[in-house]
Amino acid sequence: MTKPLNIREIALEILMEITEEQAYSHVVMRQVLEKYQYLEKRDRAFITRCVEGTLEHMIQMDYIIEQFSNVPVYNMKPLIRNLLRMSVYQMKYMDSVPDSAVCNEAVRLAQRRGFYNLKGFVNGVLRSTARRLGQVCYPDPKMEPLHYLSVKYSFPIWMLDKWVAQFGYETTEKICRDTHMEKQTVVRCNLSKASREEIIRELEEQGIRTEPHPYLDYALKISGYNYIKAISAFKKGWIQVQDISSMLVAEVAAPNWGDTCFDVCAAPGGKSLHVAEKLMGSGCVEARDVSEYKVKLMQENIDRIGAINIQAVLKDATVRDEASVQKADIVLADVPCSGLGVIGKKQDIKYKMSEKQQQDIIRLQRRILSAVQEYVKPGGVLIYSTCTIGADENQYNIKWFLDNFPFHLESIDPYICDELKGRTTGGGYIQLLPGLHQSDGFFIARLRREEESRAAFEEG
Amino acid sequence: MALRQIRIMGDEKLEKTCRPVTEMTPRTKELIRDMLDTMYDANGVGLAAPQVGILKRIVVIDVGEGPIVLVNPVILETSGEQTGQEGCLSLPGQAGIVTRPNYVKVKACDENMQEFELEGEELLARAICHECDHLDGIMYVRYVEGELFDTSDEDYDEDETEE
Numbered sequence: 001m002t003k004p005l006n007i008r009e010i011a012l013e014i015l016m017e018i019t020e021e022q023a024y025s026h027v028v029m030r031q032v033l034e035k036y037q038y039l040e041k042r043d044r045a046f047i048t049r050c051v052e053g054t055l056e057h058m059i060q061m062d063y064i065i066e067q068f069s070n071v072p073v074y075n076m077k078p079l080i081r082n083l084l085r086m087s088v089y090q091m092k093y094m095d096s097v098p099d100s101a102v103c104n105e106a107v108r109l110a111q112r113r114g115f116y117n118l119k120g121f122v123n124g125v126l127r128s129t130a131r132r133l134g135q136v137c138y139p140d141p142k143m144e145p146l147h148y149l150s151v152k153y154s155f156p157i158w159m160l161d162k163w164v165a166q167f168g169y170e171t172t173e174k175i176c177r178d179t180h181m182e183k184q185t186v187v188r189c190n191l192s193k194a195s196r197e198e199i200i201r202e203l204e205e206q207g208i209r210t211e212p213h214p215y216l217d218y219a220l221k222i223s224g225y226n227y228i229k230a231i232s233a234f235k236k237g238w239i240q241v242q243d244i245s246s247m248l249v250a251e252v253a254a255p256n257w258g259d260t261c262f263d264v265c266a267a268p269g270g271k272s273l274h275v276a277e278k279l280m281g282s283g284c285v286e287a288r289d290v291s292e293y294k295v296k297l298m299q300e301n302i303d304r305i306g307a308i309n310i311q312a313v314l315k316d317a318t319v320r321d322e323a324s325v326q327k328a329d330i331v332l333a334d335v336p337c338s339g340l341g342v343i344g345k346k347q348d349i350k351y352k353m354s355e356k357q358q359q360d361i362i363r364l365q366r367r368i369l370s371a372v373q374e375y376v377k378p379g380g381v382l383i384y385s386t387c388t389i390g391a392d393e394n395q396y397n398i399k400w401f402l403d404n405f406p407f408h409l410e411s412i413d414p415y416i417c418d419e420l421k422g423r424t425t426g427g428g429y430i431q432l433l434p435g436l437h438q439s440d441g442f443f444i445a446r447l448r449r450e451e452e453s454r455a456a457f458e459e460g
Numbered sequence: 461m462a463l464r465q466i467r468i469m470g471d472e473k474l475e476k477t478c479r480p481v482t483e484m485t486p487r488t489k490e491l492i493r494d495m496l497d498t499m500y501d502a503n504g505v506g507l508a509a510p511q512v513g514i515l516k517r518i519v520v521i522d523v524g525e526g527p528i529v530l531v532n533p534v535i536l537e538t539s540g541e542q543t544g545q546e547g548c549l550s551l552p553g554q555a556g557i558v559t560r561p562n563y564v565k566v567k568a569c570d571e572n573m574q575e576f577e578l579e580g581e582e583l584l585a586r587a588i589c590h591e592c593d594h595l596d597g598i599m600y601v602r603y604v605e606g607e608l609f610d611t612s613d614e615d616y617d618e619d620e621t622e623e
Contacts, residue, residue: 001506001590001600002547002555004583005611038555038609112524 007043008086008105009112010036011050015082018055018348025055025348054082054089055347056180059154061085064092067136068128071121080118083110087126091133099130145169149176155350159340166391171436175389178435179344184211185228187239188247188270189218190305192277194238202233214438215244215417216251237305242270245341245387245432245442249332250274251415252444253383259283259329264317264372267294269301271332276310283329285310290317317368324375330383331376335365337386337393341441344434358392365397373405373449382407382447389433389441398429398445406450461497462490464512469551471513475597478508478515480532484573488516492571495520496527504549506587508594511550519591523583530568530578533592537565542582546590546600547611555611556604560586 014032017023029051033044054061062073065084073081087106090097103126110122139147146164150157153176163172189199196218200210203222208231213219220239225231233239249271255261255278263272266287276285287302287310289295298312315321317333338358339349369384376382384401386393401407409428413421416430420437424430429445467473481488491514499507499520509518521528540562547555564585567577580588590600601608 001504001587002549002552003503003505004545004547004586005555038611108524 005036005039006109006112007039007046008050008109011047011054011086012079012083012109014047014051015054015086016078018051019058019082019351020078022352024346025052026346049094050086050090052347053093054086055351057089057093057154058085058351059156060151061088061092061154063138063151064088064129064133064136065125068132069121069125077115077118079113080110080115080122083122084125088129088133091126091130103127103130149173153177153180158355159350159353162390162392167433171433174435175433175441176435179347179350181344183344184221184223185225185241186213186244187220187222188242188274189220190238190240190277191218192280193236194233199233199238202238203231206232213244214419216247219244219247240270240273242274243440243442245439245444246270246334247274248416248420248430248432248439248442249334249383249385249444250278252412252446253330253332253381254415255279255283255330257282260327261285261330261332262324262328262372262375263287263332263334264315264368264375265289265334265336266312266332267291267298269298269312271334272298272310273302273305273307275330275332276307279309281307281309283309287312288315288317290315318364318371320371320374326375326377328375329377329380331372331380332383332385333369333372334383334385335368337361337365337388338390339387341387341389341432341434341443344440362393362397365393366400369397369401370404373401373407376407376449378449379451380449381410382449384443384445384447386443387440388443389431394431394443394445395429398447401447407447408450410446410448412444412446462494463501464494464498466498466502466507466511466549467513469548469599469601471550473510473513473515474550474594474599476510476515477597478510478517478595480517481569481573484531484571488518489571491516492518492520492529496522496529499549502549505583506591507549508591510594510597517595519588519595521584521587521591523587525584528578529571530566530588530591531570531573533566533568533588533595535564535566535588535592536577537563538585538589539563542586543605544586546586546604548590548600550599551601551608553611554608556601556608557606558586558600558603559605560589564588566592 014028017028018025065073083106087102090102091099106126107119107123111119139151141148146157146160149160155176189196203210208222209224211221213221228234255275260283261275266272267289269287272285272287287298292314295312295314302310338353338361343350411426411428413425432439432442434441495507505523506521509516517532519530538561541559542562543559545555546558563581565579566588569575
């Protein structure tokens with residue numbers, strides 16, 4: 001007989017891959033759920049909840065475990081540490097599972113995975129947790145404010161430290177809290193295919209609830225569906241899943257009829273398609289990416305939608321492309337980033353990022369900017385964007401860019417709704433913060449290349 | 461360690477009734493060792509002799525609590541029921557839902573032909589039933605409720621959702 005599937009063991013294996021092997025949670029989850037499609041819906045839901053919840057609250061789980069274990073979490077065997085994390089998560093957040101079942105299953109699992117000698121340890125820690133979970137003493141918000149936030153919302157201290165310095169304590173808490181809120185799906189209506197009213201009618205006929213998004217009239221928040229690809233409006237290419245922040249990039253880029261646009265880090269291609277749509281078939285958009293696989297996917301998507309003024313191109317944004325120099329009216333530089341603005345959707349980001357890694361990312365961002373700024377025609381526009389929050393990858397990069405290249409910031413107020421206008425938008429950039437704005441954390445800056453450089457170029 | 465080839469469903473050895481073991485010979489002991497090796501190698505929790513082509517009433521089981529060898533097993537008592545997924549090394553990549561007793565009491569000889577009794581619940585009970593069936597030429601597919609389903613690994617492409 002073959003070894004039977006144990007849903008807790010599957011959950012544990014996923015956690016191991018994400019926390020110990022550096023795999024990305026959303027990629028692993030999707031692969032595993034596809035692999036175990038035949039499992040009952042209830043079992044699939046358990047796996048998803050158990051893994052995502054444990055990741056979401058991992059620092060808090062470790063804090064609780066250390067109240068009842070004399071071995072610190074970082075000294076435990078990786079399998080044991082993840083087994084304890086997901087067991088404590090079930091005790092604290094999944095009321096449907098009795099504590100005794102959590103303990104028994106964990107002990108059995110430890111044994112099955114060859115840790116006979118640690119059965120007693122697992123049992124001891126979990127029985128104590130079950131008994132005294134309600135009496136755990138958490139850090140005091142007044143005495144240790146950062147530690148309090150860290151344990152309550154499971155964020156690393158170094159990240160909180162930076163945010164509190166930049167945004168203040170209250171805003172930081174709002175950002176953290178928002179990452180634990182359920183996210184609504186936002187879609188962009190493809191107005192070249194159908195009107196907003198037609199699309200809403202089509203969605204509501206399938207029982208999907210729609211709600212207008214306050215920032216853009218062609219954006220809709222949708223809920224009450226099971227599987228996006230089964231929605232008829234999606235199949236027809238009428239709607240595209242895209243966060244509002246990403247839609248704002250094409251708005252701020254504001255292409256003119258016939259413009260040439262290079263989207264240098266384009267995958268999965270939503271922004272490029274959006275710009276192409278705004279060009280109404282004129283001009284051309286090059287959706288570039290460094291991954292062959294992603295370029296292929298983008299081209300398939302373009303073909304599905306049937307856009308004629310856009311193509312996917314394999315090109316590495318860090319390498320200067322002579323043929324592109326001064327060819328673009330608009331360059332979109334949506335650079336790779338630490339992703340701290342989308343933690344609500346990808347919980348593991350907050351543990352994987354470190355200050356050192358962030359420094360590497362900033363170097364990469366500057367390499368890309370150095371190469372692609374040359375593609376902008378004199379008087380053309382470069383839109384810099386990231387899905388992260390914090391000055392290091394945003395404002396400081398812009399400052400560095402302005403110090404080194406002949407560009408200036410330009411107001412984005414003409415392109416955004418009143419609700420988003422603020423202290424910085426007139427100056428040329430916006431930092432969207434989850435919890436404060438109805439969007440992911442995101443940064444957009446509009447930079448115009450000086451006309452003078454053309455004069456200098458022509459004289460030379 | 462010697463691995464034996466696992467017979468796949470359709471092989472006639474899997475449809476025969478096996479003969480009792482009358483005496484323990486060095487060859488039979490070697491068979492038992494090989495069956496354990498083969499089972500562990502295939503990541504299984506149980507294996508019956510006909511699955512490696514030998515028509516003797518021998519099964520080996522390990523549900524994670526150490527190896528169990530049952531020679532000439534006879535199920536004495538069952539009770540309760542459990543419904544869950546079951547798969548077989550002789551039908552790789554497939555599984556189905558099977559209802560089995562939740563408790564089983566079995567009488568058998570060990571590898572030295574000493575008689576003993578064993579009680580099992582849940583997974584162990586399921587494994588005892590599944591393996592003893594093999595000795596009478598019965599595959600679990602006979603009891604599957606609904607359809608068999610595919611459990612084989614496949615490669616998945618990476619793709620991204622829009623941020």
